[in-house]
Amino acid sequence: MEPLSHRGLPRLSWIDTLYSNFSYGADDYDGEGNEEQKGPPEGSETMPYIDESPTMSPQLSARGQGGGDSISPTPPEGLAPGVEAGKGLEMRKLVLSGFLASEEIYINQLEALLLPMKPLKATATTSQPVLTIQQIETIFYKIQDIYEIHKEFYDNLCPKVQQWDSQVTMGHLFQKLASQLGVYKAFVDNYKVALETAEKCSQSNNQFQKISEELKVKGPKDSKDSHTSVTMEALLYKPIDRVTRSTLVLHDLLKHTPADHPDYPLLQDALRISQNFLSSINEDIDPRRTAVTTPKGETRQLVKDGFLVEVSESSRKLRHVFLFTDVLLCAKLKKTSAGKHQQYDCKWYIPLADLVFPSPEESEASPQVHPFPDHELEDMKMKISALKSEIQKEKANKGQSRAIERLKKKMFENEFLLLLNSPTIPFRIHNRNGKSYLFLLSSDYERSEWREAIQKLQKKDLQAFVLSSVELQVLTGSCFKLRTVHNIPVTSNKDDDESPGLYGFLHVIVHSAKGFKQSANLYCTLEVDSFGYFVSKAKTRVFRDTTEPKWDEEFEIELEGSQSLRILCYEKCYDKTKVNKDNNEIVDKIMGKGQIQLDPQTVETKNWHTDVIEMNGIKVEFSMKFTSRDMSLKRTPSKKQTGVFGVKISVVTKRERSKVPYIVRQCVEEVEKRGIEEVGIYRISGVATDIQALKAVFDANNKDILLMLSDMDINAIAGTLKLYFRELPEPLLTDRLYPAFMEGIALSDPAAKENCMMHLLRTLPDPNLITFLFLLEHLKRVAEKEPINKMSLHNLATVFGPTLLRPSEVESKAHLTSAADIWSHDVMAQVQVLLYYLQHPPISFAELKRNTLYFSTDV
Numbered sequence: 001m002e003p004l005s006h007r008g009l010p011r012l013s014w015i016d017t018l019y020s021n022f023s024y025g026a027d028d029y030d031g032e033g034n035e036e037q038k039g040p041p042e043g044s045e046t047m048p049y050i051d052e053s054p055t056m057s058p059q060l061s062a063r064g065q066g067g068g069d070s071i072s073p074t075p076p077e078g079l080a081p082g083v084e085a086g087k088g089l090e091m092r093k094l095v096l097s098g099f100l101a102s103e104e105i106y107i108n109q110l111e112a113l114l115l116p117m118k119p120l121k122a123t124a125t126t127s128q129p130v131l132t133i134q135q136i137e138t139i140f141y142k143i144q145d146i147y148e149i150h151k152e153f154y155d156n157l158c159p160k161v162q163q164w165d166s167q168v169t170m171g172h173l174f175q176k177l178a179s180q181l182g183v184y185k186a187f188v189d190n191y192k193v194a195l196e197t198a199e200k201c202s203q204s205n206n207q208f209q210k211i212s213e214e215l216k217v218k219g220p221k222d223s224k225d226s227h228t229s230v231t232m233e234a235l236l237y238k239p240i241d242r243v244t245r246s247t248l249v250l251h252d253l254l255k256h257t258p259a260d261h262p263d264y265p266l267l268q269d270a271l272r273i274s275q276n277f278l279s280s281i282n283e284d285i286d287p288r289r290t291a292v293t294t295p296k297g298e299t300r301q302l303v304k305d306g307f308l309v310e311v312s313e314s315s316r317k318l319r320h321v322f323l324f325t326d327v328l329l330c331a332k333l334k335k336t337s338a339g340k341h342q343q344y345d346c347k348w349y350i351p352l353a354d355l356v357f358p359s360p361e362e363s364e365a366s367p368q369v370h371p372f373p374d375h376e377l378e379d380m381k382m383k384i385s386a387l388k389s390e391i392q393k394e395k396a397n398k399g400q401s402r403a404i405e406r407l408k409k410k411m412f413e414n415e416f417l418l419l420l421n422s423p424t425i426p427f428r429i430h431n432r433n434g435k436s437y438l439f440l441l442s443s444d445y446e447r448s449e450w451r452e453a454i455q456k457l458q459k460k461d462l463q464a465f466v467l468s469s470v471e472l473q474v475l476t477g478s479c480f481k482l483r484t485v486h487n488i489p490v491t492s493n494k495d496d497d498e499s500p501g502l503y504g505f506l507h508v509i510v511h512s513a514k515g516f517k518q519s520a521n522l523y524c525t526l527e528v529d530s531f532g533y534f535v536s537k538a539k540t541r542v543f544r545d546t547t548e549p550k551w552d553e554e555f556e557i558e559l560e561g562s563q564s565l566r567i568l569c570y571e572k573c574y575d576k577t578k579v580n581k582d583n584n585e586i587v588d589k590i591m592g593k594g595q596i597q598l599d600p601q602t603v604e605t606k607n608w609h610t611d612v613i614e615m616n617g618i619k620v621e622f623s624m625k626f627t628s629r630d631m632s633l634k635r636t637p638s639k640k641q642t643g644v645f646g647v648k649i650s651v652v653t654k655r656e657r658s659k660v661p662y663i664v665r666q667c668v669e670e671v672e673k674r675g676i677e678e679v680g681i682y683r684i685s686g687v688a689t690d691i692q693a694l695k696a697v698f699d700a701n702n703k704d705i706l707l708m709l710s711d712m713d714i715n716a717i718a719g720t721l722k723l724y725f726r727e728l729p730e731p732l733l734t735d736r737l738y739p740a741f742m743e744g745i746a747l748s749d750p751a752a753k754e755n756c757m758m759h760l761l762r763t764l765p766d767p768n769l770i771t772f773l774f775l776l777e778h779l780k781r782v783a784e785k786e787p788i789n790k791m792s793l794h795n796l797a798t799v800f801g802p803t804l805l806r807p808s809e810v811e812s813k814a815h816l817t818s819a820a821d822i823w824s825h826d827v828m829a830q831v832q833v834l835l836y837y838l839q840h841p842p843i844s845f846a847e848l849k850r851n852t853l854y855f856s857t858d859v
Contacts, residue, residue: 091256096161099249103154104220106242110147112217113235130207138197142187146239149180171266178273184243198232247274300324302482304453309423311438316420322479323453326462327351331479346476350431353462358430372421374794380418381531382828387411415490422533442533445566448590490532501561502598504628509554510540515618516547521572528562538685541713542572554688567613567620568593592618643699645727653767660774663698667721668778675714677788682799686719694720725803732768732804745833762848770845776837793838801831
């Protein structure tokens with residue numbers, strides 16, 4: 001049986017797991033991004049799996065690695081007899097003091113729960129009972145016994161801790177407590193019924209509802225708060241919490257008790273009993289058990305769940321979608337009041353027997369959803385990166401936890417917005433009896449996963465049905481305990497020790513593929529993750545009519561905190577009638593897909609690493625190597641002055657007697673001739689071998705250049721142009737002016753910024769300036785075709801900004817603190833500089849020169 005935590009990872013205690021599961025993100029948000037009122041996880045509907053392993057010591061798990069029922073706890077490392085015994089015994093006192101304080105609170109909570117029991121019992125025999133005797137006994141089952149056990153334990157332990165002596169023994173008290181755990185077993189077995197009974201009684205009896213909503217719990221002796229109000233539902237949850245807490249304290253005590261201390265064997269025995277008890281409880285609890293059955297009487301199981309962005313009433317809503325064996329259910333998290341556990345609210349459901357995928361040509365055009373402007377998405381990324389840096393600085397300086405939490409909350413808000421507004425790939429499903437629903441996904445990969453999972457289930461003999469309101473309520477209620485995806489996929493939900501991902505360039509060669517049953521026109525696309533969603537970065541050429549395509553194409557992919565690489569294999573469709581009305585693109589068929597983790601240890605070597613990715617019987621062979629961002633900053637001037645790559649732009653233009661280098665003019669002309677409507681032009685990587693071939697031809701000034709250009713894949717030509725600018729000995733906008741460009745773009749007064757930015761252009765050497773203005777006009781013409789090529793001014797600024805303004809190695813090292821920092825500070829500013837000029841009205845060389853006086857004096 002699979003517990004809530006992942007196998008192979010140090011498992012959290014059951015209670016910690018439960019608490020983390022109730023957190024929906026850095027803060028609790030509903031599907032529309034509104035802040036939820038946060039409430040503790042009290043009153044979980046049914047018993048979740050109890051993890052019996054101590055928090056910090058997975059090797060002490062009661063089941064052990066070998067799968068046996070129990071093992072005796074082994075002495076923790078470093079506590080051989082006499083080793084740091086004094087320190088260990090001091091820690092022992094601290095552990096016990098903390099536990100004693102929590103025992104006092106627990107006893108007060110049990111007292112508060114028992115307080116209404118006597119008056120309720122007294123009225124049960126009168127003519128106007130609030131509850132029947134049977135209801136009282138069900139709700140308060142075993143509470144009195146648990147209270148007496150813990151009261152006796154507390155009364156005996158308290159004086160021992162108050163009159164502390166290093167040789168004091170209390171192992172026998174824990175041994176006795178452990179031996180009485182059978183009472184908890186009875187409580188656990190009755191827990192669900194107790195909750196249901198209390199809820200029913202609250203609904204039918206106002207008097208009991210008032211009692212159960214405000215029980216008064218005494219504060220600790222030295223506390224200023226004399227009482228706090230807690231719901232009965234919350235208090236009934238407390239014994240479940242306690243059963244694990246005692247076990248964890250035993251583990252901590254053992255850790256700080258020398259092996260030769262008289263308490264050691266007693267505590268070991270108590271821990272063994274406790275762990276065996278928790279293990280036995282787990283045999284009876286299946287986290288996926290549900291009373292819900294399908295119309296055919298089979299148990300309904302959850303197959304897949306996850307967060308998707310739904311387009312509803314022309315706006316984007318974050319939904320949690322649940323795929324069961326016979327039904328797809330779309331839900332959002334309900335707002336809850338403090339003290340109540342969270343629940344899902346069903347927005348709609350479709351029985352799988354009624355679910356159909358409309359073909360692209362059948363589906364009606366989607367409701368108008370305004371795409372989020374690219375520059376706003378980039379602004380969010382910029383804010384997220386800056387906040388990440390601030391959080392790291394606060395942690396490094398041991399900053400206040402409140403300040404860190406505030407920064408994390410801000411980061412979550414921006415990440416949530418990015419998650420909500422970045423997806424653009426339509427995924428439509430239709431109920432054959434009526435309505436269509438539209439989701440937007442960030443990748444074809446997810447769309448394919450959901451489609452395949454649903455179609456696999458639809459192969460079974462499914463029946464159509466309608467859920468009654470009670471059945472729907474029960475099914476929606478089960479979502480909370482069955483879900484496998486607990487948190488919105490944003491980085492602020494990740495642990496601090498999780499990998500921040502890779503920043504730099506990933507070189508990937510897609511070699512070949514095998515396993516196709518019939519000949520087809522085949523190509524692959526490559527995707528990497530960035531800011532919580534996946535982006536398509538490269539595409540191989542189409543290999544026609546084959547079962548064994550051999551691409552052998554190399555791509556250079558920029559990584560922004562990426563952790564995974566995906567390869568998707570498609571069959572190219574040339575039928576113009578099969579156009580998706582949602583995005584005007586011909587729909588190609590996915591033949592297979594696969595994903596691998598980018599492990600820094602494996603990837604960060606200078607050598608190529610060859611791998612095979614398996615997908616639906618298809619095997620794709622590929623190789624990859626990684627260059628970190630600080631390495632990729634290096635510009636190495638060409639040793640020979642005859643070529644054009646790596647040679648100063650002034651040398652090339654002088655030699656050619658041209659104003660703009662021939663390579664720039666020819667690449668721009670070819671892109672404008674046949675690539676201006678290409679989706680992702682300049683963003684999608686060209687094949688590295690093609691780019692290298694073009695580079696060699698331009699360097700040799702070969703007479704066949706024009707013929708080669710006309711035959712070459714347009715993404716390779718676009719890649720050659722980018723490579724030319726990247727390999728200049730210094731960036732086009734020069735190292736000398738780099739700091740001034742960074743300062744100029746940061747000015748807030750529009751007039752001052754305009755003056756400064758134009759003055760900087762005028763300061764550039766003429767060949768640099770004329771080439772820059774030539775490129776600027778070209779990129780504006782590309783952006784005019786944005787509805788078709790999906791490349792906005794902002795997209796183009798993102799691609800070219802770091803290339804034209806990349807600082808020299810010295811400049812970048814001066815303020816480089818981490819790979820992520822360089823992305824957040826330098827690159828974002830470089831993008832903003834180029835975007836400023838792209839959004840500016842046309843700038844002519846002659847006009848700039850004429851206005852020299854104005855730009856240099858008027859500040």
